[in-house]
Amino acid sequence: MTAKSEPVQEELVLALPKGRILDELRPLLDRVGIIPEPEFDNDNSRHLKFKTNLPHLSLIRVRSFDVATFVAFGAAHLGVAGNDVIMEFDYSELYAPLDLGIGRCRLSVAEPVALSQTDDPQRWSHVRVATKYPEITRRHFAARGVQAECVKLNGAMELAPALGLCHRIVDLVSSGATLRANGLKEVEEITAVTSRLIVNRAAFKTRPEELHRWIETFREATHAP
Amino acid sequence: MTAKSEPVQEELVLALPKGRILDELRPLLDRVGIIPEPEFDNDNSRHLKFKTNLPHLSLIRVRSFDVATFVAFGAAHLGVAGNDVIMEFDYSELYAPLDLGIGRCRLSVAEPVALSQTDDPQRWSHVRVATKYPEITRRHFAARGVQAECVKLNGAMELAPALGLCHRIVDLVSSGATLRANGLKEVEEITAVTSRLIVNRAAFKTRPEELHRWIETFREATHAP
Numbered sequence: 161m162t163a164k165s166e167p168v169q170e171e172l173v174l175a176l177p178k179g180r181i182l183d184e185l186r187p188l189l190d191r192v193g194i195i196p197e198p199e200f201d202n203d204n205s206r207h208l209k210f211k212t213n214l215p216h217l218s219l220i221r222v223r224s225f226d227v228a229t230f231v232a233f234g235a236a237h238l239g240v241a242g243n244d245v246i247m248e249f250d251y252s253e254l255y256a257p258l259d260l261g262i263g264r265c266r267l268s269v270a271e272p273v274a275l276s277q278t279d280d281p282q283r284w285s286h287v288r289v290a291t292k293y294p295e296i297t298r299r300h301f302a303a304r305g306v307q308a309e310c311v312k313l314n315g316a317m318e319l320a321p322a323l324g325l326c327h328r329i330v331d332l333v334s335s336g337a338t339l340r341a342n343g344l345k346e347v348e349e350i351t352a353v354t355s356r357l358i359v360n361r362a363a364f365k366t367r368p369e370e371l372h373r374w375i376e377t378f379r380e381a382t383h384a385p
Numbered sequence: 386m387t388a389k390s391e392p393v394q395e396e397l398v399l400a401l402p403k404g405r406i407l408d409e410l411r412p413l414l415d416r417v418g419i420i421p422e423p424e425f426d427n428d429n430s431r432h433l434k435f436k437t438n439l440p441h442l443s444l445i446r447v448r449s450f451d452v453a454t455f456v457a458f459g460a461a462h463l464g465v466a467g468n469d470v471i472m473e474f475d476y477s478e479l480y481a482p483l484d485l486g487i488g489r490c491r492l493s494v495a496e497p498v499a500l501s502q503t504d505d506p507q508r509w510s511h512v513r514v515a516t517k518y519p520e521i522t523r524r525h526f527a528a529r530g531v532q533a534e535c536v537k538l539n540g541a542m543e544l545a546p547a548l549g550l551c552h553r554i555v556d557l558v559s560s561g562a563t564l565r566a567n568g569l570k571e572v573e574e575i576t577a578v579t580s581r582l583i584v585n586r587a588a589f590k591t592r593p594e595e596l597h598r599w600i601e602t603f604r605e606a607t608h609a610p
Contacts, residue, residue: 235548323460
């Protein structure tokens, strides 16, 4: 067999989220057989794109919200994103075939403890909410006839009620320690959150075998004991 | 004089941006006479709000985009934000009376070096742009009749052209090293950027003396040799 008979394989790009989720992802990458170049573990690296042990697979490391955008626009073929991010964007170009079972938390409504003692969520008619998730928040409240005025914040939502910006926030909750530290109480869960493997739909049509293989490889590694 | 004759002074909240700008701000805070509690210098602190040596002044440390939102909604009375952030939101509730002369950089259009050799910005009719600043970008291009389709990214804009997401990006440029490292070239400056002292307009009406005094104090410290 000559080199000529090998099809030229186009690069495949896998987008991974920075931060906490990446730590949980590493054992899964190991099981899948993806070994990033050493620079990937340098948190201060200026690099954004990394080679792996697999000649046709590159990684990009971006913010969790940007993973969904890079994959939806076909700039990455595969990615790992929480269903919070997937729901917020609601991109038609994203396909999320596999729950990776990591990054477990929940997206919830919280409010000051004092307020929660007399407040009945069933009686809300209009709420102002500070959140990183204005779309999910609007849809959640609209579904039961409540109009939510959302103030988009990128972080520090927990500060907003004490400073009088709003009474309620919608935020990711894991242990609840951050809420408690800020005098807040979870009053409603909007959705449970885990990280999913996401695929660009157009790439899935043009490179079905390769992408199917990756989904199956991740599926096996996810269910491995 | 008894305690009774002292007016009860309401807390004043100053919102500061996390990260690089904060390092440049510290000498200015020193000259203004604001000494944050020690916890403020703990980068891993879960705290979001901090006391200072001044009994009526608290600090919050939030993302640069959120500084503008906290001040616009009156959750903070004063803040420090770049004019990039101020322009992007265009909040009517913000007043930006003082250029602090720190955080100098520029907001620019960049594109791949190879493209820039034949590209003429005067001939663009439609562009797709990856940026953290969709509003500024749309306004900038619309002003000369070019329709900009903006893809909002929160970071890693420099990756987008090489991955085929778009040809152009609009991003903050300081030394230009990040652009060069990604094979990109600055082709147009949209605006010079520096950090400004911002004030909530409603607070400025209800507490004019206090806020005037702070603006003057910052003005003197900014112009100090």
